[in-house]
Amino acid sequence: MTVRPASFPTARPRRLRRTDALRAAVRETHLAPSDLVAPLFVKEGLEEPRPVASMPGVVQHTPDSLRAEAKELRAAGVRTLLLFGIPARKDAEGSQAWAPDGVVQRALRSLREDHGDDVVLCADTCLDEYTDHGHCGPLGPDGAVDNDRANAAYARAAVSQADAGAHVVAPSGMMDGQVAAIRSALDAAGHAEDTAVMAYCTKYASALYGPFRDAAECAPRLGDRSAYQMDPANAAEGVREALGDVAEGADVLLVKPAAAYLDVVWRIKAATGMPLAGYHVSGEYAMVHAAAANGWLDHDRVMAEMLVGIRRAGADLVITYAAGWMARRLGA
Numbered sequence: 001m002t003v004r005p006a007s008f009p010t011a012r013p014r015r016l017r018r019t020d021a022l023r024a025a026v027r028e029t030h031l032a033p034s035d036l037v038a039p040l041f042v043k044e045g046l047e048e049p050r051p052v053a054s055m056p057g058v059v060q061h062t063p064d065s066l067r068a069e070a071k072e073l074r075a076a077g078v079r080t081l082l083l084f085g086i087p088a089r090k091d092a093e094g095s096q097a098w099a100p101d102g103v104v105q106r107a108l109r110s111l112r113e114d115h116g117d118d119v120v121l122c123a124d125t126c127l128d129e130y131t132d133h134g135h136c137g138p139l140g141p142d143g144a145v146d147n148d149r150a151n152a153a154y155a156r157a158a159v160s161q162a163d164a165g166a167h168v169v170a171p172s173g174m175m176d177g178q179v180a181a182i183r184s185a186l187d188a189a190g191h192a193e194d195t196a197v198m199a200y201c202t203k204y205a206s207a208l209y210g211p212f213r214d215a216a217e218c219a220p221r222l223g224d225r226s227a228y229q230m231d232p233a234n235a236a237e238g239v240r241e242a243l244g245d246v247a248e249g250a251d252v253l254l255v256k257p258a259a260a261y262l263d264v265v266w267r268i269k270a271a272t273g274m275p276l277a278g279y280h281v282s283g284e285y286a287m288v289h290a291a292a293a294n295g296w297l298d299h300d301r302v303m304a305e306m307l308v309g310i311r312r313a314g315a316d317l318v319i320t321y322a323a324g325w326m327a328r329r330l331g332a
C-alpha cells in the first residue's frame with residue numbers, strides 16, 4: 001500500500017516525470033538561443049586576442065577577432081551582443097567613451113556593416129573602463145562620483161554609440177537620473193526612434209564582478225562602488241529603482257547580478273511587466289568553471305541550470321559569458 005497525501009488521494013506528480021518526452025511535454029520554461037545575450041570585450045591596440053585568466057573561454061578581442069566571434073555567435077543563434085570597450089588611453093573624465101572613433105564606436109560600425117539589423121548591438125554606457133581612477137564617473141572635490149557630470153558624460157557617450165550604430169545603449173553606472181539624461185540626449189540627436197535604452201535599474205555593489213574587472217581593466221584605484229551601486233540586502237529598493245527608470249523612459253530593465261538575486265528579477269518583472277534582462281555576471285560564470293576544474297561540479301549541467309533559472313525567475317533575456325556555449329548546446 002502506498003501512502004498518499006490525504007487531501008489529494010489521486011495526486012501523483014511523478015506520472016509526468018517518468019520519461020524524457022513526458023518531462024518535455026510539461027516543461028514550463030524554455031531557454032532559446034535568441035534569449036541569450038553575449039557580452040564581448042574589445043581592446044584598443046591589441047594585436048592578438050588575449051584570454052581572461054579568471055573567465056575560461058572569454059577573451060579581450062582585437063577588432064578582427066571580435067568580428068569573427070560575432071559571426072560564430074550569430075551562426076549559433078545568438079542575436080544580441082553587449083559590447084564593452086577598453087581604450088588605449090584613460091583620463092580622469094573618461095573622454096574616450098564618447099570619442100567618435102573610440103574603440104567601441106569603431107567596433108559598432110564594423111559589426112553593423114557585417115550584420116545590419118540582423119543582430120541587436122548593445123553598448124555598455126559607462127565610464128569605468130575609460131577613467132584612469134576606475135570609477136563610473138568623474139570625481140568631485142570630495143572624491144565621490146559627481147552624479148550630474150557623470151550623467152552628462154553618459155549622454156554624450158550614448159549619442160556617439162547610437163551614431164556609430166548601436167541599437168541599444170545600456171547605462172550601467174547607477175547614477176540618479178541617468179536614463180532621463182540619456183533619453184533626452186538621444187531624442188535631441190535624432191535617435192528618438194532608432195535607439196532603445198536598456199537600463200541597469202538594479203545593480204548591486206557585488207563582489208561577483210571581480211573577474212570582469214580583470215577583463216575590462218576597470219577595478220577602482222581607490223574605494224569601491226558602494227556609494228552608487230545598491231546594497232545587496234535590498235529588494236524593495238530595487239523595485240523602486242526599476243519603477244523610476246520606467247518613468248524616465250527605459251525600454252528594457254536589467255538586474256545584475258542575476259543568479260544570486262532571482263527574487264529581485266521576479267519582483268521587478270511582476271511590478272513592471274517590462275522586458276527584463278538578467279545578467280549572469282563574471283563571478284557567477286567563473287565559480288562554475290572553477291568548481292568544474294576541481295572536479296567538484298558538472299560544468300554543463302550546472303551552467304544550464306543556472307541560466308534556465310534566471311529565465312524561470314522572469315528574465316526575458318539572459319546576459320551570459322556562456323551564451324555561445326549554451327546556444328550550441330540548445331541547438332544540438
Ligand code: PBG
Nearest residue numbers: 126128172208209212281282283
Ligand atoms: C560597469 C560594469 C561592471 C560590470 C558590467 N558593467 C563592473 C562593475 O560595476 O564593477 C560587471 C559585469 C560582470 O561582472 O560580468 N561598467
